[in-house]
Amino acid sequence: xxxxxxxxxxxxxxxxxxxxxxxxxxxxxxxxxxxxxxxxxxxxxxxxxxxxxxxxxxxxxxxxxxxxxxxxxxxxxxxxxxxxxxxxxxxxxxxxxxxxxxxxxxxxxxxxxxxxxxxxxxxxxxxxxxxxxxxxxxxxxxxxxxxxxxxxxxxxxxxxxxxxxxxxxxxxxxxxxxxxxxxxxxxxxxxxxxxxxxxxxxxxxxxxxxxxxxxxxxxxxxxxxxxxxxxxxxxxxxxxxxxxxxxxxxxxxxxx
Numbered sequence: 001x002x003x004x005x006x007x008x009x010x011x012x013x014x015x016x017x018x019x020x021x022x023x024x025x026x027x028x029x030x031x032x033x034x035x036x037x038x039x040x041x042x043x044x045x046x047x048x049x050x051x052x053x054x055x056x057x058x059x060x061x062x063x064x065x066x067x068x069x070x071x072x073x074x075x076x077x078x079x080x081x082x083x084x085x086x087x088x089x090x091x092x093x094x095x096x097x098x099x100x101x102x103x104x105x106x107x108x109x110x111x112x113x114x115x116x117x118x119x120x121x122x123x124x125x126x127x128x129x130x131x132x133x134x135x136x137x138x139x140x141x142x143x144x145x146x147x148x149x150x151x152x153x154x155x156x157x158x159x160x161x162x163x164x165x166x167x168x169x170x171x172x173x174x175x176x177x178x179x180x181x182x183x184x185x186x187x188x189x190x191x192x193x194x195x196x197x198x199x200x201x202x203x204x205x206x207x208x209x210x211x212x213x214x215x216x217x218x219x220x221x222x223x224x225x226x227x228x229x230x231x232x233x234x235x236x237x238x239x240x241x242x243x244x245x246x247x248x249x250x251x252x253x254x255x256x
Contacts, residue, residue: 004079016125017189035073036229038063039088039096043171046196047099047217057170059097061249062116063219072229082148088222092254093228094108101150101215113233114219116246119222122191128181128208132186134209139163141185142185144178146171146203150215151188170186172197180204190215 040059042050048057055076067074077093084100087093088110101119102112118239125132134136142165147150155166167184169175172193178184180203187194191211198205219237221230 008113014083023193033073035075036067036094036226037077037092038074039077039079039098040083041084042078043173044081044099044193045200047193048078056193058249058253060097060254061239062240062246063095063097065240065245065249066233069236069239070232072232081146082170084148085220086232088094091222092141094226095233096220099193099217100220101190102148102210102218103153105153106220107223109223110220111223111227112220113230113237114228115216115218116237117192117217119190119192119215119217122207122211123181123186124189124194124195124207125186126182127199127204129185129206129208132208134211135162136209138186141165142167142183144175144184144187146170146175146189149190150213151190154212155188161228164175165170176203176205188212196254201230 027159039050042048042055042056042057044057047059048055050056055078058183060076063074063247074095079087081098084093084096084098085106088096095112099117099119100106102115106112121131123135123138123141129190132141140163143155144167145155147168147170152166152168158164169178172189175187175189176197179187191207192231194205198202198207216228219233221233237246240249
C-alpha cells in the first residue's frame with residue numbers, strides 16, 4: 001500500500017510537470033497571428049525598390065527583420081508615396097515604412113517610431129550647371145519635387161520667398177529625368193536617396209550646397225491605433241541596433 005502511494009504521488013507529480021512544460025512551450029510558440037499590411041513606396045532606392053520580382057532596400061530589410069525579431073507577420077503593399085497616409089486613414093494599411101520624414105504635420109495623423117535614419121534635403125542640378133551652387137541661386141528657376149514628400153513641402157512653403165516655380169511628380173525617376181532633360185532647373189530630394197541614385201547610375205546630376213534641414217525617418221502607424229504594434233517596432237528596432245543587424249542592413253546599401 002505504501003509503495004502504491006509513493007508511485008501514485010510520483011505519477012501525479014510527473015503529469016503536473018509535463019503539463020507545465022507544455023504550457024510554457026505553448027507560451028513560447030505563441031505569436032501575433034495577425035498579418036499587418038505595410039505601406040511602402042518601391043520607387044525610392046536605396047530604401048525601397050523592386051529588383052526583378054523581389055522587393056529590396058533598407059526599409060524592406062529593416063521591417064522584415066523587426067517583424068522576425070518580434071514575432072509578427074507582414075504583407076507589403078507597394079503604392080505611390082502620396083497615397084500611403086490616406087490609405088492608413090482608410091484602414092487599408094496598418095503601418096508604413098517609406099523613407100517617411102518625421103514632421104509636426106504628419107504627427108497630427110500618425111504616430112511615429114523612434115527615428116531610424118538621419119536624412120535631410122538637398123538641391124540637385126545637371127552636371128553642367130555652373131549657375132546654381134546652392135538654394136540661394138534658385139530664384140526664377142523651375143524646381144522639380146516628388147508629391148507628398150518633405151521636399152515638396154519645403155519647395156511649396158518657400159516658393160514665394162525663393163521665387164521658384166514648383167513642378168510635382170509621382171515618383172523619383174520621373175523627377176530625376178525632368179532635370180536631366182533640362183525641363184526643370186533643379187530638384188529637391190532626400191540626400192541619401194539622390195546620393196545612392198547618382199552612385200548607382202550616371203544620371204547626369206550633381207548635388208550642390210549644404211543640406212537644407214535635418215530630417216529623420218520614422219515608421220508610422222495611424223494615430224491612436226496599433227499602439228501594441230508600435231511598441232514591438234520600437235523594441236525590435238532597439239534590439240536590431242544592439243545586435244548589429246541594423247548596421248549590417250545600412251552598410252549593405254550605403255557602405256557606411
